[in-house]
Amino acid sequence: MDPRDYRRRSKQSRFALSFGSRALGRSSPHLVLQSYTDLVMSSYPQAVERAALFDLSAHGKIELAGPEALMFLNNLCTQDVKGLPVGEGREAFLTTAKAKIVAHVLIGHFAAADDGAFVLLDTVAGQAGKVLAHLNHFLISEQVELADRTASLAQFHICGPRAQDVLHESLGEAVADLKELGNRTLAWSGGEPILVRRNDVLGLPGFDVFCPAAISQELAAKVTSAGAAPATDAVWDILRIEAGWPVYGIDMDDKRLAMEVGRTRAISYTKGCYLGQETIVMARDRGHVNRMLTPLRIDGDQPATPGARVFHQEQEVGQVTSAAVSPRLGAIALAYLRRGFWEPGMQLFLDHPGGPIAHISGSRTETSTK
Numbered sequence: 001m002d003p004r005d006y007r008r009r010s011k012q013s014r015f016a017l018s019f020g021s022r023a024l025g026r027s028s029p030h031l032v033l034q035s036y037t038d039l040v041m042s043s044y045p046q047a048v049e050r051a052a053l054f055d056l057s058a059h060g061k062i063e064l065a066g067p068e069a070l071m072f073l074n075n076l077c078t079q080d081v082k083g084l085p086v087g088e089g090r091e092a093f094l095t096t097a098k099a100k101i102v103a104h105v106l107i108g109h110f111a112a113a114d115d116g117a118f119v120l121l122d123t124v125a126g127q128a129g130k131v132l133a134h135l136n137h138f139l140i141s142e143q144v145e146l147a148d149r150t151a152s153l154a155q156f157h158i159c160g161p162r163a164q165d166v167l168h169e170s171l172g173e174a175v176a177d178l179k180e181l182g183n184r185t186l187a188w189s190g191g192e193p194i195l196v197r198r199n200d201v202l203g204l205p206g207f208d209v210f211c212p213a214a215i216s217q218e219l220a221a222k223v224t225s226a227g228a229a230p231a232t233d234a235v236w237d238i239l240r241i242e243a244g245w246p247v248y249g250i251d252m253d254d255k256r257l258a259m260e261v262g263r264t265r266a267i268s269y270t271k272g273c274y275l276g277q278e279t280i281v282m283a284r285d286r287g288h289v290n291r292m293l294t295p296l297r298i299d300g301d302q303p304a305t306p307g308a309r310v311f312h313q314e315q316e317v318g319q320v321t322s323a324a325v326s327p328r329l330g331a332i333a334l335a336y337l338r339r340g341f342w343e344p345g346m347q348l349f350l351d352h353p354g355g356p357i358a359h360i361s362g363s364r365t366e367t368s369t370k
Contacts, residue, residue: 043231051160052231060128061149064119080271089181091266093258095276154216159206169226203243251321298331
């Protein structure tokens, strides 16, 4: 996109709103209010045109080690990970017996430096204790060791068209062959292990990098010198809403059913028994759920408010959970909509009948709005 397009849009709206500071590890629980011009003229163009670096070190990270780690996790998550090969990963939910969401996680099976392997489970900031307690509750006699690695492991996300080149230059090894959620363990200059995972979570070519916290500043400096610009939390929110990526604590919580989030790739319908399976299979056999998290595009540049009601004609049909103003797309949002109101292009209203006009931009949150 021509940088002048960003400038033109910045004149139309003086600020950007994006929500979810607590879930992304920020100190303020309030909405992020940032100069729109500063935002779009810095890290947003870097992310979509070149390469950007996000510090996600506050994200929760739980390690599972031992010969029965995958079998144990397979009994508690919605994905089939029992035979997950080293070097691969899956997206999944941890749920209650009634399929209410405990956590939304990424699961990776990583090679260890001693020729062994371990499982790393990562989730949003502030959730590590909850996830660890959930796993411990069901750990009886399995040969599994659990450990909270949130503080000891730093986490970065590098994304953009040049992300692959930036990583190659900064880490000294090519990562082009990694499939989505595929991973590789590399060695830093001092011998410390570096975990690299392919993750296009923002709808852009992207990689997660985990490293010992002690070398995180050194690694970040090397990545930025290779061409990745440090990016803001507000830009992360804009990009993840563009891509339809939901965040626990904002777009879902322990009152929400896993099937309602629209992340079909996070749920296996062919694996054996697991916690929450009965409710999930019942929804599948019924052929639908009653509501679904759905991406919206809103006319104009004014952002929706999380919690805003959504109407179809005179009927209330849903509620907004996340909202932002995208330099590429204008005002966008994620909202739970009732069954029957998921058709792409359907015209809806925000706040009240006849309010700001919104259009469904995709039938599921897995469909990028990019």
